[in-house]
Amino acid sequence: MTTTFEEEQSEESGDTMENLYIIFFIDGREYGIEIRYLIEIIAFQPVTFVPNLPNYVKGVINLRGKIIPVIDVRLRFGLPTIDYTEFTCILIMNFNNLNAGLIVDGVKEVLKIPRESIEPSPGFEEADMERFVDSIGKSGDTLKILIDLNKFIHEKDVKGIA
Amino acid sequence: MLGENELSDLVLDSQEILDKAEGILIQLEKDLADKTVNPDKVNSLFRYFHTLKGNAGFFNFNVIVNLAHSAESLLEIVRNDNALLDQKMIQLFMEARDTLYEIFSHLNENKTDTMYKDKADLLIPRLFYIKESLKTETQEPKKEEPRFGIFKKKIVLTDEVPVAEKQPEAVNTELPKETPPTPEKTNSEKSIPEKKLTPIPETTNGNSSTQSTVKRDIRIETDKLDYLLDMIGELVIAESLVTQNPDIKELDLPNFSIQSSYLRKVVRNLQEVSLQLRMITLEGLFNKMERLVRDLAQKTGKKVGLQVTGKETEIDKNALEILTDPLVHIIRNCIDHGLETGAERLAKNKPETGHIKIEATHSGNEVWIIISDDGAGLDRDRILTKAKSRGLLKEGEEESLKDEKIWDFIFQPGFSTSEKVTDISGRGVGLDIVRRNIAKINGDVEVKTQKDKGVSFILKLPLTIAIIEGMVVTFNGVFYIIPTIDVKETLNLAESKIDYIDQDKKVIRFRDQLIPVVSVERLLNHDVSDKNSNLENCLYVIIVEYKNNSLALVFDGIIGNQSVVIKPIPDYLKGTKGFSGCTILGSGNIGMILDIRFFINNYYKDNKESEVAHGQ
Numbered sequence: 001m002t003t004t005f006e007e008e009q010s011e012e013s014g015d016t017m018e019n020l021y022i023i024f025f026i027d028g029r030e031y032g033i034e035i036r037y038l039i040e041i042i043a044f045q046p047v048t049f050v051p052n053l054p055n056y057v058k059g060v061i062n063l064r065g066k067i068i069p070v071i072d073v074r075l076r077f078g079l080p081t082i083d084y085t086e087f088t089c090i091l092i093m094n095f096n097n098l099n100a101g102l103i104v105d106g107v108k109e110v111l112k113i114p115r116e117s118i119e120p121s122p123g124f125e126e127a128d129m130e131r132f133v134d135s136i137g138k139s140g141d142t143l144k145i146l147i148d149l150n151k152f153i154h155e156k157d158v159k160g161i162a
Numbered sequence: 163m164l165g166e167n168e169l170s171d172l173v174l175d176s177q178e179i180l181d182k183a184e185g186i187l188i189q190l191e192k193d194l195a196d197k198t199v200n201p202d203k204v205n206s207l208f209r210y211f212h213t214l215k216g217n218a219g220f221f222n223f224n225v226i227v228n229l230a231h232s233a234e235s236l237l238e239i240v241r242n243d244n245a246l247l248d249q250k251m252i253q254l255f256m257e258a259r260d261t262l263y264e265i266f267s268h269l270n271e272n273k274t275d276t277m278y279k280d281k282a283d284l285l286i287p288r289l290f291y292i293k294e295s296l297k298t299e300t301q302e303p304k305k306e307e308p309r310f311g312i313f314k315k316k317i318v319l320t321d322e323v324p325v326a327e328k329q330p331e332a333v334n335t336e337l338p339k340e341t342p343p344t345p346e347k348t349n350s351e352k353s354i355p356e357k358k359l360t361p362i363p364e365t366t367n368g369n370s371s372t373q374s375t376v377k378r379d380i381r382i383e384t385d386k387l388d389y390l391l392d393m394i395g396e397l398v399i400a401e402s403l404v405t406q407n408p409d410i411k412e413l414d415l416p417n418f419s420i421q422s423s424y425l426r427k428v429v430r431n432l433q434e435v436s437l438q439l440r441m442i443t444l445e446g447l448f449n450k451m452e453r454l455v456r457d458l459a460q461k462t463g464k465k466v467g468l469q470v471t472g473k474e475t476e477i478d479k480n481a482l483e484i485l486t487d488p489l490v491h492i493i494r495n496c497i498d499h500g501l502e503t504g505a506e507r508l509a510k511n512k513p514e515t516g517h518i519k520i521e522a523t524h525s526g527n528e529v530w531i532i533i534s535d536d537g538a539g540l541d542r543d544r545i546l547t548k549a550k551s552r553g554l555l556k557e558g559e560e561e562s563l564k565d566e567k568i569w570d571f572i573f574q575p576g577f578s579t580s581e582k583v584t585d586i587s588g589r590g591v592g593l594d595i596v597r598r599n600i601a602k603i604n605g606d607v608e609v610k611t612q613k614d615k616g617v618s619f620i621l622k623l624p625l626t627i628a629i630i631e632g633m634v635v636t637f638n639g640v641f642y643i644i645p646t647i648d649v650k651e652t653l654n655l656a657e658s659k660i661d662y663i664d665q666d667k668k669v670i671r672f673r674d675q676l677i678p679v680v681s682v683e684r685l686l687n688h689d690v691s692d693k694n695s696n697l698e699n700c701l702y703v704i705i706v707e708y709k710n711n712s713l714a715l716v717f718d719g720i721i722g723n724q725s726v727v728i729k730p731i732p733d734y735l736k737g738t739k740g741f742s743g744c745t746i747l748g749s750g751n752i753g754m755i756l757d758i759r760f761f762i763n764n765y766y767k768d769n770k771e772s773e774v775a776h777g778q
Contacts, residue, residue: 048640048641048751048752049638049639049640050640050735050738050741050754051640051682051683051686051687052683052686052687052738052740053735053738057734057735060732060735060744060752061752062746062750062751062752064392064393064396065392065393065395065396065746066392066729067729067731067732067744067746067752068732069732069734069735097733098733098734099732099733099734100732100734153734
């Protein structure tokens, strides 16, 4: 049932971006974030470390003159980091005029998930990740964990931003 | 249906016009006191009200139209006979102007002006009444006196000049001269169709202040401007990445070098021009201050003369916005507390009229705005008493204090030595905020005073808040920028030695002074400890100083002095203290601009607290 990115693009011009999700990998699982918050996807580039930030904020990058903070999604989920690979991407998001980049293991596709295929989260064992989960999207026989970007960006960590 | 944009354009345009009208009214009031009313100014004022009426009429804002119309019709008569103008009228015009301003300020939310009908109806009959009473009077010959140059700004505020007193002045044999139409006239009329205004009546004359209404300005969203500046900043980096590319470094390319140096020049020029886009003159701000002085003088019943110079000085637009509140505050203080009452002044052998001077000048890379009065000056004893009562100073400590340190106490929160609290000032809220606001734009406030000679507040502001002169340094692979203004000295650790007091406390001897040595990471996060090993790679120490407190910061590399474009900290990191901004360096790397003053204040505050804790 999945459509490719190109198809979606052509559809998009006449259609809305509703129910479209950018699907990415973290630790082998598939996650989705509403595509209307996505500005662009860039290949991983070195991040400038800034002292005294919450550990999951890796630092900042220079995106064509704009300085954008970068969050490592693995660290945000309380998972161990891995070495960045050629698939590692940074998703540049704009959420309520706030820019942030998310480091993910890789990007899979843009996917349309109809509302009727979205169900509430059954709950996960990993509490660190669980609190950012909005719902579960079914697509074929795979499940996508849909992220609540507001919580993901704003909710303070135990030792969050002062 | 009225579009959102059209409405906000109308509001912006009208507020601009009303600001100009305010300036003219203030000048007219002065002229009136000097008995030299400039007909051009009356004409301009007439035109302002006329324009407002036309613009508002276009959108059917009838309250505005009626009020502006009443003012305009009264001005119509005054315009033909300037001698009729009196203090009472100016006051009335000011009230009308203020009411209009209020209506426009809320127009964006309200979408209508009907709720101000009652307020306008209070003014309209008064304007009408004066107009009618003037109509019946016979016209008297006018008198023309040489005008004052625009730089002589003197305002002497006395009680209202009654009409009876005014009219004998107007008796003069000289016949009124009809000013010939000036070239500006055609200018101003040309622009009218574009501005959708009703035509200006025949007699309109142009003068320098009219010209400014005709000057073609485009209003640009600051977001777009910032984007442009970002892009130009990137262009500068991209240019050096290309022309200094390692791939071509070894090649001998004479033509390429010539062309690329030309490219560099063009790019640098472009950057310079783009930075000037943000600069505007202080004129609007100073006009507001003139009005403020006038109103406060009336309120307090003190006679105040005001002298303003340097209106043409340009400053960054964002800095200007931040400046308004501090200036208002300082001027209120000057008039309310600084200047004595007329009787007190006479008793001190000073002229009855107090003087306030506002001046703006360039000084190196800074703009200084100096506000001075010739009042009583700061009271040393009272400040000391107050400082002691607030626990800022121990008994007997004042002997060793320099005067500047004492005056500095007035910038402490909640510090007011005034015995009486008035509705103008005196609650002690404010001067601390003045300093904080000015610090926001990397500026500083100083105060100078002499008993019975007066007080001067000197606001030192950077020419632009878009660029900062800074020293680029590295520590643990991170680039930091220290504002050059805070740097006192750079030491090479090969020549000076760090003394270890204990594992966690280090000092360096610098000109017979022991200065605490810390790393940036330690300052940013108290949990980080500066172990000896952490500092092993550090080659340099930079002594920074603010308000006579110093810190020695260690770094492992110094890149050099640079002007860097300040970019705001990303919103997401706003909670992080210690950085006043960030920047993109010529290499494309990101550098963090350190808020040295914050570090120094924090460090010395913390240490004081821990000393107190030890004592207990």
